Amino acid sequence: MNKCDQCIVRQLSSLKALNKDEVVKLANSKTTYKIKKGEAIFEEGEVTNGVFCIKDGVGKLSKLSANGKDQIVKLVQSGELLGQRSMISNEPANLSAKAVADMEVCFIPKTEILHFFNNNNQFSMNLMQSVCEDLKESENNKIALVQKTVKQRLAETLLHLDDAFGENADKTLKVQLTREELAGIIGTATESCIRLLSDFNKLGLIELVGKKIMLKDIRALKKMAE
């Protein structure tokens, strides 16, 4: 009957622990809206007062550095929750969330989430595990960033994008990032990123179809990444 019940976020996120009554409460308190590519869901430093469910699209969590570069911390996609950390820590957002592709999101007020957290052990456990998962990912990602060369990081990131977001019918990567954004993920200068993509192209590891990227030799990319 109500829409939240069938929502992908409800199926994939911590919200799967909610019972029928709780889902009804959820559906009544949420607000849905659309975010165009390039627009922000929230900005670093903003008080969000709730979490965002990503129903559709792809977003990036990033932080602007002193030198003006936008470091991308994580890409998020449909099914995921956003803003859990700052809600729980009672702090303004540490990162900005912006749409990389057109998005549809729902906002759930903090009071609602905290109510579930305090009354549904499975939900609080799920939420906890999701933050723990983020922490583990962040730590491992950090190690990779420091210990691998830019070339290795690029190979690794391309494989991850393929794996996490899939491919279009023409075999190109579904998430379409600008070279600047890709550079922001691997933590390098845009020119360096472009140059390496060219190299990969010449080596037959990938194929550049306009701005799109097609992975041609996964095995070689994997070897390069490790």
Added chain:
Amino acid sequence: MNKCDQCIVRQLSSLKALNKDEVVKLANSKTTYKIKKGEAIFEEGEVTNGVFCIKDGVGKLSKLSANGKDQIVKLVQSGELLGQRSMISNEPANLSAKAVADMEVCFIPKTEILHFFNNNNQFSMNLMQSVCEDLKESENNKIALVQKTVKQRLAETLLHLDDAFGENADKTLKVQLTREELAGIIGTATESCIRLLSDFNKLGLIELVGKKIMLKDIRALKKMAE
């Protein structure tokens, strides 16, 4: 009466939310032991089945990389809990924990912690916030690692060590890391780390007292770090 009640970990960590009865339960289930400098509390991949309270000493959380370097993710000190993440995620440890200085730790079995988690909302909230804090730190640290030069990272790290662990009577840093460990924190080659310390020394930013490090010009170090 019981020792856990007055313990520094009980005062500083999530455990502060426990009531008297719970602390008694805690005291009865814990086991205390000592870890000598260099020894491991647990290793990457190990199933820990509980958390560790750090009563005394300093430890490092690190991960061995393919090229044989030990990347240090975080230093931990008395008052902190260790192994929360893998316990909650139900996974083997993602990182190794080793003593940088002689340590005294208590082990608390998982069943105990989970019981508190499910029956004490304040405790679960505290635990949650502590993981969230770790996540935020990890993300910010990651950004710093990628966007700052090795020189900036070294300056930043020295300031952080001074701030978080304090100084000896002779004004040298209290945590005594080898140059290799320091390099492992800032993510660089040991030689590069040593070379920069020499430079800092010549510039009057720090003074090298044997293997110990004394910060001489905090203001200049801060300027260098940003």
Added chain:
DNA sequence: TTATAAAAATGATATTTATCATGTTATAAT
């Protein structure tokens, strides 16, 4: 105390990566 190993230090050099300059191609607005 002496032998031995580990840690720290420094030089020479190679490699990686960033920066600046400039050109090209694609995209969007008029």
Added chain:
DNA sequence: ATTATAACATGATAAATATCATTTTTATAA
């Protein structure tokens, strides 16, 4: 369609950092 703008691309060069070699110093064990 035409112009303006942003994204992509590539060359030349500089700067940062790693690697390898060697020496000095410090710690540790026989």
